[in-house]
Amino acid sequence: MVDLRTTISSWKGRHSSEISDAKEIVHATKKSPLTIVGLSLVVALVLVAILAPYISPHDPIAMHLENRLASPSMSHLLGTDELGRDILSRIVHGTRVALLIMIIVLAIDLPLGVFLGIVAGYFGGWVDEIIMRMADIFMAFPRLILAMAIGAALGPSLVNTMIAIAITMWPAYARLARGETLSIKERTFIEAEKALGTSKARIILSSILPLCSSTTIVRATLDMGNVIRIAAGMSFLGLGAQPPTPEWGLMVATGRSFLINQWWVPTFPGFAILLAVFGFNLLGDGIRDISDPHLRRGE
Amino acid sequence: MNFREYLVKRMALFIVVIIGVVTVTFLLSHVIPADPVGAILGENAPPELVKKTERLLGLHLPLHQQYIRYVKGVVYWDFGIALRTQNPVSKDLRAYFPATLELVTLAMLIAITCGIGLGILSAVKRNKMSDNISRVFSLVGISMPAFWLGLLLILILYYHLGIIPAGGRLSPRISPPLTVTGLYTVDSLIAGEFRTFWDALYHLLGPALVLGWIQTAYICRVTRSSMLEVFNEEYIRTARVKGLREKIVIFRHALKNAAIPVITMVGISFGYLLEGSVLTETVFGYPGLGRYAVNSFLSLDLNAVVGSITLIAICFALSNLIVDLLYRFLDPRIKY
Amino acid sequence: MIPEALVEINDLVINFYTYRGVVKAINGVNLEIKKGEFFGLVGETGCGKSVTGSAILNLVPNPGRIEKGEIIFKGKDILSMDEDDVRERIRGKEITMIMQHPIAALNPVLKNGDQITEALSRKMSEGAAKKRAIELLKEVNIPEPEKIANQYPHQLSGGMAQRVMIAMMLATEPSLLIADEPTTALDVSIQAQVLSLLQDLIKRHKASVLLITHDLSIVAETCDRVGVMYAGDIVEVGEVDQIINNPRHPYTVGLMRAIPSDSRKELVGIRGSVPDLVNPPPGCRFHPRCDYTRDICKERKPKTMQMESNHTAACFLCEGGRSG
């Protein structure tokens, strides 16, 4: 018991800085109601995605043709679609698809972009030239158009959607990481490490990477909503997820023909997209503001 | 480096990017797809037809010859025949591109006026009610799926209120004006046909509102944060110390500096607008380049796909080029 | 003859509302700047000297708030004046200011000449304003004033930019120029030029100067009177000779012992560090670092004591003098 207590207090002593940082972040978050709304939306989305099979009232795939295009009611809160599937259940399961795409795309792009950006920025010369011209070329296409072209070339499917979006997004992170690296490289603490004889690899890993990745991660939180939106757009055009996957964009696309007479069929899935993207954007904005000491401290 | 040297360097980059774009497009259209002809004709197509289509598309040649043929095509602006429309692709592009240009320009005008205005208001009234409203408005804007917003507008503005038409570029009874620029609004004014002008504008309204709102949101955000940043600068303090009126401080001292990132954003916006136009045109049935591209993608019409994305990418690269040059023009600090 | 007061700061209190809590930055400051004098306000980082300067223009930066006090300028309280009035009559007309980083203080996208003409009276015609701007640039010893007027601020060196600032801020013949660390960012040889220029001009224009600086030596060489600030309090005010030869407040004494000079073989620092003004020490704010702390110092804020004519100090050690 006493041992535990001393362990805890020594841990607290060593991490007092982190504890006060955490307190500061909590304090700053509390003062920003929009961030709290965003955070709650995102937490809710994640919970819905995890618990989808347990909380969705019906099977998202099973068809009930006798009950097609039913308007919202107690048994089908958001109505049913043209094949009699419960729209609420499909939206709930759609959360999984949306989050999965987002997580996979960022899990590929963040490390890739940061790695290429740091290499380009730190070493400069022709390495920089090649990486950055590649980035320029990929950035010369509007994202959705390039993703569409890649999606069309690979054939429409969920996996190809992820690959397509991933290919369009790395240049943004690479550029950001390169810019950060260029400015960090000039700062005195890097010169101090050189003076100590620290190797290049260690300077990159222990001094540049932590600073570089935090800015890029902040930027990525601002992009989370974008990924969801682009994926939904591709599916809407028929170049992404294929039926019967419960994907929001696809649901809007198939429900489009019922817009006038059964408005709920395309409207609710679209609203789900808006809500999810809005949540991530609010949270991203909040994280950016809180992570910027200038904004955080200046009231 | 003086301006001319910079111009040369920037043009060189532009050419590198265009060559890259053309190459990427080639890879996407000719190398990655395993069996393009099979994809077009289906698996059980008769072998003669397969052969014929392959010949038509040049797929029987070795890859490097295909590439040369392809690059030649781009240089002479000849992408071959679009399988879907049976027209030369370049003719289709000429027909559809002005429609999109018209739409994008109108949306951009809406976005620049509203976005910069709202952004300034938001920054000046920081943390006040009007700031919060405009922030939420623009956050909703950047979160909005364009295709869904389009559907909502059709449901409400067309079906329930009847303010906008169902789709198309002109009403069926009205014939297009004599082609000068291809932009119906401009051509009708040149021809003096005001009824056609109003009708064309009326058809632009729905899609332009969708694109305009989303773009307003982006520009508003950049303007706001850029203005706030400039407000912290020492020279704004100097302007206040000089006793200048707030209006002069904001418009003469702050806005001129804040404009630089805003212009970059407007340039990037052009790309967002092009991709937004793909979705919006599809929803509104507006016969523009975006819808043409989507339909070509869906029917795997190789030549048309290549033509439309090459054109879009060139437009985008061109707008980036213009922004870069403008940027240097506006900021006297940049030493080439 | 005692020159009359130009600015009188009475019981000024300014707080900054930050995420960490309320920073009690200015803790009841009283100060008087006389007509035609060169007044030095000295103190270390965070003592509130710059904030006091901006308060005179009622331009305290965010998130600061003036809680109470008055700043009487020519018989009127600036702090209770209408914002429009302050802007129309005081700022840029009667009171102006130059800053530490002259290049950052000039607008990068406007030409130097235009920034000067803008400061001139609005009644002046454009041509007359341009002519006047060139004259002003000549007055601050800028070679080729026409050329400089047509250039942008980033094309200037720090010293040149500070001259442009001075020309701009003297354009309206103000009666008070606040100079906030005007030479800190400049080289020593340029600093000497700018300070001697400033002294000349002030004499010619019959203005007063409030020189805000961390460098007591500069004050000793250029000013008539000096105020020493510590942690939001004015601890000592007097004529330069009085302060240099006979400092009375332990902080002033400590500060002087820390400045290198030929007669000193060893520097002595002041132990401890500047307190966090979110939770300032009770009583005298200097007591945790003072060598003469008594019990009373921890409990009460010392009153300002009159030491000799024109020399005051806020310290219980000085209670021998009359209470002022």
Place this chain on the structure above:
Amino acid sequence: MGEIVRLEHIKKHFPWKKRRYVKAIDGVSLLINKRDIFALAGESGSGKTTLGRVMLRLIDPTSGAIFYEGADITNIKTEKEIELRRKMQIVFQDPYSSLHPRKKIKAIIGSGLKTHHLVKSEKELVEKVEEFLNLVGMGKEHLYRYPHELSGGQRQRVAIARALILNPGFVVLDEPTSSLDVSVQAEVLNLLERLRENLNLTYLFITHDLSLARLFTEKIAVMYLGKMTEYGETEDIFKNPMHPYTKALVSVTPKLDPKERTKKIILKGEIPSPIDPPLGCGFHTRCIEKVGRICERESPQSKEMEEGHFVACHLY
């Protein structure tokens, strides 16, 4: 008392747009003996900071040679270079940017120990870092703090500990107190003085503040536009400055005590840009004792005027 660092005809020209160069250092030779405190004084653009970096081989010179304890280190590479890093260290001007903002004090001070494998275990590392924290007047309560939680003076102490933990013989102090308040500056300088006594250090003290140089150092070299103008024992130079630039600089350095003030020699004009500096003597554009055309044509050679007192000026 042998030599520790010797520079011979060091030039450093940074390339600048189309075949033009920033002549940061333009032919400097100097010798620093063991246990010296050697001041390198000058204004911005004088090349003093670059020269400090060149000595440590943080910047490679364009030409010339650097010797450490008699051995030529101008071109050494890899292992030998890393070995050299242990012997020569540096403390930077701004402790706000010289400490990594996301690392704890323990990691900052301990970094060199890890690189040079001077400790075997984490425990040993912590003990060693604690020892040096104590040495610079701080305590183990600071081990797990981040730099932003410390005051300016404390940060500079951390920077000093980081440099000294490798047990170097030679330390470059690049304006170590210019971003600190005066009351803190005094304490840091006193600490440096004490450490030199205890650890047998040699300092190169780079500064723009002549009054600090006079108080703290034993020898001084004054630089202007990449060249050395005057060099000698600090006391000699202050008692009898000979180069017109030194004279002016000494006269305009603000002094608290009115008795120490002399008539100010206010130099006209600006310091010329080190890109295409003036021909001849770099100072001739501002000099009030110009001898004649020779100043515009020929670069003056350094002459020994008194014992150990060198001046580069056509006056002599």
